[in-house]
Amino acid sequence: MEYDLDSFSARDWERPTDADPIRFAMVGLGWWTREQAIPAVEDADYCTTTVLVSSSTEKADEVAADLDGIEATLTYDEYADGAATDAYDAAYVGTPNGLHRGHVEAAAEHDKAVLCEKPLEATVEDARACVDACRQADVPLMVAYRVQTEPVARRARELIDDGAIGDVVSVLGHMSDRILDAVGEDSWRFDPELSGGTTLNDIGIYPLNTIRFILEENPEAVYARTESEQPAYDGTDEHGAFQLEFPDGKLASCTVTHSATLASSLRFVGTEGELSIEGLFFPNTRKVLRVSGPDIEGEYRPEPVDQMREEFDYFANRLQHGEDPEPDGEHGMVDMRTIRALYESAEQGRRVELDR
Amino acid sequence: MEYDLDSFSARDWERPTDADPIRFAMVGLGWWTREQAIPAVEDADYCTTTVLVSSSTEKADEVAADLDGIEATLTYDEYADGAATDAYDAAYVGTPNGLHRGHVEAAAEHDKAVLCEKPLEATVEDARACVDACRQADVPLMVAYRVQTEPVARRARELIDDGAIGDVVSVLGHMSDRILDAVGEDSWRFDPELSGGTTLNDIGIYPLNTIRFILEENPEAVYARTESEQPAYDGTDEHGAFQLEFPDGKLASCTVTHSATLASSLRFVGTEGELSIEGLFFPNTRKVLRVSGPDIEGEYRPEPVDQMREEFDYFANRLQHGEDPEPDGEHGMVDMRTIRALYESAEQGRRVELDR
Numbered sequence: 132m133e134y135d136l137d138s139f140s141a142r143d144w145e146r147p148t149d150a151d152p153i154r155f156a157m158v159g160l161g162w163w164t165r166e167q168a169i170p171a172v173e174d175a176d177y178c179t180t181t182v183l184v185s186s187s188t189e190k191a192d193e194v195a196a197d198l199d200g201i202e203a204t205l206t207y208d209e210y211a212d213g214a215a216t217d218a219y220d221a222a223y224v225g226t227p228n229g230l231h232r233g234h235v236e237a238a239a240e241h242d243k244a245v246l247c248e249k250p251l252e253a254t255v256e257d258a259r260a261c262v263d264a265c266r267q268a269d270v271p272l273m274v275a276y277r278v279q280t281e282p283v284a285r286r287a288r289e290l291i292d293d294g295a296i297g298d299v300v301s302v303l304g305h306m307s308d309r310i311l312d313a314v315g316e317d318s319w320r321f322d323p324e325l326s327g328g329t330t331l332n333d334i335g336i337y338p339l340n341t342i343r344f345i346l347e348e349n350p351e352a353v354y355a356r357t358e359s360e361q362p363a364y365d366g367t368d369e370h371g372a373f374q375l376e377f378p379d380g381k382l383a384s385c386t387v388t389h390s391a392t393l394a395s396s397l398r399f400v401g402t403e404g405e406l407s408i409e410g411l412f413f414p415n416t417r418k419v420l421r422v423s424g425p426d427i428e429g430e431y432r433p434e435p436v437d438q439m440r441e442e443f444d445y446f447a448n449r450l451q452h453g454e455d456p457e458p459d460g461e462h463g464m465v466d467m468r469t470i471r472a473l474y475e476s477a478e479q480g481r482r483v484e485l486d487r
Numbered sequence: 488m489e490y491d492l493d494s495f496s497a498r499d500w501e502r503p504t505d506a507d508p509i510r511f512a513m514v515g516l517g518w519w520t521r522e523q524a525i526p527a528v529e530d531a532d533y534c535t536t537t538v539l540v541s542s543s544t545e546k547a548d549e550v551a552a553d554l555d556g557i558e559a560t561l562t563y564d565e566y567a568d569g570a571a572t573d574a575y576d577a578a579y580v581g582t583p584n585g586l587h588r589g590h591v592e593a594a595a596e597h598d599k600a601v602l603c604e605k606p607l608e609a610t611v612e613d614a615r616a617c618v619d620a621c622r623q624a625d626v627p628l629m630v631a632y633r634v635q636t637e638p639v640a641r642r643a644r645e646l647i648d649d650g651a652i653g654d655v656v657s658v659l660g661h662m663s664d665r666i667l668d669a670v671g672e673d674s675w676r677f678d679p680e681l682s683g684g685t686t687l688n689d690i691g692i693y694p695l696n697t698i699r700f701i702l703e704e705n706p707e708a709v710y711a712r713t714e715s716e717q718p719a720y721d722g723t724d725e726h727g728a729f730q731l732e733f734p735d736g737k738l739a740s741c742t743v744t745h746s747a748t749l750a751s752s753l754r755f756v757g758t759e760g761e762l763s764i765e766g767l768f769f770p771n772t773r774k775v776l777r778v779s780g781p782d783i784e785g786e787y788r789p790e791p792v793d794q795m796r797e798e799f800d801y802f803a804n805r806l807q808h809g810e811d812p813e814p815d816g817e818h819g820m821v822d823m824r825t826i827r828a829l830y831e832s833a834e835q836g837r838r839v840e841l842d843r
Contacts, residue, residue, distance in 0.1 A: 380714035
């Protein structure tokens, strides 16, 4: 088999349509929604932002002032009560993790599709409630794992699935950033009640979910260790390292920290070759995929894409065709259970098996 | 501070001398000694092979037939009894791990310096006996961690020590090979009594020791998981993943397997930058050191060196100056205790703390 690294289509999921764009209510106007989600949708082909939902009308109006096409600005209560439901088709839930549930349940009640930020919620129980609410209302729920619509991740998955490096045996992953500099120590991210955990949960989920996506398998057992040094991390985790046991003896080892240089790496070692990706977990940067195997040797360095735009366009394009977008709520539940097991492991200093 | 990647001297340890070359007795003539150690010494500047020691005189004579300058061929018993001690200055012990002790003790008894293959022995107790024998006889003992005299590892250590990437927070390491294809299933490596363990022990020691060398720190606690699939690995380990906890919250995550493509990677993520090395753990291949930090950004790709030759020449050059070579026996004991803790952790599924 011969592989051509450049033959890959960045939008392998895209299907033409004459349907109207999907209109989003943006729920939660924090840093990520303002700096990443809203600009991505402004640049998107298949969706648009029409409603802004925040803690106060003033805050929503302030954000709306810089945007075209906003039809309503709502408080969380007005949104929950069903205001302006004619003005949007789907809700993007980008509030603190521990507040997702109420907003997802409201969207389900209003018969709106949901794109919910990852992790689904701060606890497994509240995440389960999100998934159940959408299922009972029969509305699509996608969890916002933007790496899954990143072309380089999809290309890597395809190469590994095609056997380009043989059977995967070992996986290494890392993500680090300086979240404290970006959001300040008063952020909900440092409050485990609202976040569900600070580092393993917030960025450990990147290697965890991406390895699951690329291998198309789920972990069977885990181990984790966490460390905290700076005062902002009192009672929560600043640095972490974790292992994931996948079927057939595959082992993944990962490190994450919120207190180091911006870094992202992922490496799959197989029986016949090796595949690594630099920069994968950041939304707008250059990615480099390197692969070597019996029938392939080279680098794939496509033009960077806006991962958030790709995610929103994928979600919208699927809805335009009346199809459910993936990854769905059950997929997100696997990460919720895995992260709970990671924290349990870190607390007890032992390996924790996951229920199948 | 400005860094110049190319200004590094490949032999930063080398000091001129008019002394005679150090004459080696090669103890154990298996695959590694014949294919790697003896050719390295043939190519070396400061040492030479003068004595060959094996299970039978026939085997030693057979190897001697292809070499110049051999003054004696001995059985293990003859070597232990002190034959031909005038013909060599130092012993290279390259037998199966679990047979090192007798040969090291004999060398110490004959007042010969020792270069002993890693790990020191199959058990902590026998390794301790090797170290004690050399100390009591006042002979130098170096453990053969050839990566420590590899220029790329020394360059990486210097850069990190100089603060090129800030303080190290996370470390990732991997090594894999196909030892079964190289040595066959009857090899002592698959017998834990003789080897001390197959994969964590045989190749896990590469990332373990190299991370210790570069950080200049020792692990305080560990966790490991092992897996075995092929029949040759019954009762021992084929794949492994392990975590090392270093001082100040530094966490290292590693994967190793004897059943995957030849692969070697090491990555240090710091508060200010990142340093990675490809290919470090193989003796003759091209290495690539990549580093990015506030004052440095680039690649270091020196001409490959023969790691075994560098190791032998370093050892010999030190002896010529009447100085003890490093890494010494106590350094090797840290790996012995760490590897014992790794296997204990894998068996019990829990974190294991190391005695300070």
